[in-house]
Amino acid sequence: MNINYPANPKTIGEHLRKRRYDLKLTQAQVAKIIGVTEDSITYWENERYFPQIQYYKKIIDFLGYNPFEFEIKTCGDKLKHYRYINGLTQRDLGKLIGIDPSTIAALENNIYEPKRGPKDKVVRFLK
Numbered sequence: 001m002n003i004n005y006p007a008n009p010k011t012i013g014e015h016l017r018k019r020r021y022d023l024k025l026t027q028a029q030v031a032k033i034i035g036v037t038e039d040s041i042t043y044w045e046n047e048r049y050f051p052q053i054q055y056y057k058k059i060i061d062f063l064g065y066n067p068f069e070f071e072i073k074t075c076g077d078k079l080k081h082y083r084y085i086n087g088l089t090q091r092d093l094g095k096l097i098g099i100d101p102s103t104i105a106a107l108e109n110n111i112y113e114p115k116r117g118p119k120d121k122v123v124r125f126l127k
């Protein structure tokens with residue numbers, strides 16, 4: 001077993017490295033699957049950079065599970081979880097729902113409980 005093999009991955013980079021080793025793939029092969037450069041995979045695995053959200057869906061698909069830990073208790077938690085598994089920015093999700101991205105941010109940080117108009121849109125969207 002490789003000395004760099006993360007038996008109990010905690011970071012996204014460790015999850016990627018473990019899956020890559022398990023599948024006996026090179027960083028270049030994983031990069032092609034996810035749609036990034038080989039350098040991106042190297043940086044992520046070495047925790048020099050964190051992947052941008054637009055790659056989360058492909059990373060989750062590659063791993064076969066969601067490595068992002070969430071407590072899903074509030075409306076904001078549900079929105080953030082949805083964004084992560086679909087690789088959406090707050091702006092993208094705001095456009096989908098029809099509310100301002102700053103409202104999405106406030107909801108996700110649990111500093112805002114939506115009023116009737118935005119709340120109705122969010123509730124309908126999450127159903």
